[in-house]
Amino acid sequence: MVHESQDDDTLHRRGLMLILSSPSGAGKTTIARKLLAEDDEIAASVSVTTRPMRPGEVEGKDYYFVDKAEFDRMVEANEFYEWAVVFGNCYGTPKAHIRDRLKAGGDVLFDIDWQGTQQLYQKAQADVVRVFILPPSLDELRRRLTGRGTDSAEVIAARMDRAQAEISHWDGYDYVVINDEVEGCFEKVREILAAERMKRTRQTGLIDFVRGLMRG
Ligand SMILES: Nc1nc2c(ncn2[C@@H]2O[C@H](COP(=O)(O)OP(=O)(O)O)[C@@H](O)[C@H]2O)c(=O)[nH]1
Numbered sequence: 535m536v537h538e539s540q541d542d543d544t545l546h547r548r549g550l551m552l553i554l555s556s557p558s559g560a561g562k563t564t565i566a567r568k569l570l571a572e573d574d575e576i577a578a579s580v581s582v583t584t585r586p587m588r589p590g591e592v593e594g595k596d597y598y599f600v601d602k603a604e605f606d607r608m609v610e611a612n613e614f615y616e617w618a619v620v621f622g623n624c625y626g627t628p629k630a631h632i633r634d635r636l637k638a639g640g641d642v643l644f645d646i647d648w649q650g651t652q653q654l655y656q657k658a659q660a661d662v663v664r665v666f667i668l669p670p671s672l673d674e675l676r677r678r679l680t681g682r683g684t685d686s687a688e689v690i691a692a693r694m695d696r697a698q699a700e701i702s703h704w705d706g707y708d709y710v711v712i713n714d715e716v717e718g719c720f721e722k723v724r725e726i727l728a729a730e731r732m733k734r735t736r737q738t739g740l741i742d743f744v745r746g747l748m749r750g
């Protein structure tokens with residue numbers, strides 16, 4: 535649970551920003567979905583966009599939908615950690631909701647590439663935990679992209695062409711996990727998350743607790 539106050543039996547902690555990146559097809563969406571389904575202390579980051587809402591999309595769940603004037607105002611007011619224009623529409627990661635969530639002890643999951651990772655890290659270094667997921671081999675990466683059945687042969691070829699360039703950014707991450715087998719990879723990501731949650735600097739309730747201990 536996300537703690538609203540410190541009046542419960544666990545020490546209050548500050549949330550963290552968990553970034554999962556990988557070359558396309560290595561399995562970051564699979565790991566992210568499992569984490570979101572099994573861990574109620576973490577929620578996905580919701581971006582702001584000027585793109586029109588698609589049928590079935592939900593405001594505040596898929597995106598926050600705004601018009602261009604409002605998006606420009608948010609850029610001017612420095613309300614984004616990062617933003618970009620993709621296919622003619624603007625997309626940005628808003629600070630406000632994320633800050634509130636971190637303060638309340640909730641974690642936020644980002645499924646973003648190395649460029650977005652660099653930008654987030656520059657803005658929020660102390661809160662960011664960067665995890666890079668590697669495929670066990672390029673042959674297996676190709677098998678996964680093909681097996682997913684979502685992309686044409688051309689798109690798969692383009693993703694394979696980009697894979698080595700993406701892999702070359704592995705050293706910009708705090709942790710690297712090889713996704714050989716899903717359950718094993720998922721467990722490793724969970725262990726990383728568990729350890730990062732225990733970091734002294736994130737346990738904001740510790741000072742009072744230790745003072746109490748010292749007073750006897
Ligand atoms: N930089 C950045 N890119 C984003 C953000 N949110 C979404 N995108 C990217 O915008 C692109 C288009 O997203 P979307 O309109 O949902 O279409 P789809 O994901 O291609 O179906 C994708 O490549 C997303 O990764 C964001 O907050 N910041």
Ligand SMILES: Nc1ncnc2c1ncn2[C@@H]1O[C@H](COP(=O)(O)OP(=O)(O)O)[C@@H](O)[C@H]1O
Nearest residue numbers: 558559560561562563564678682713714715716
């Ligand atoms: N460890 C694994 N072993 C075999 N297949 C996997 C593994 N992890 C993911 N997959 C499959 O590979 C495909 C690509 O995974 P996905 O999570 O969509 O990758 P990404 O989000 O990195 O593009 C999907 O069909 C997924 O079910």
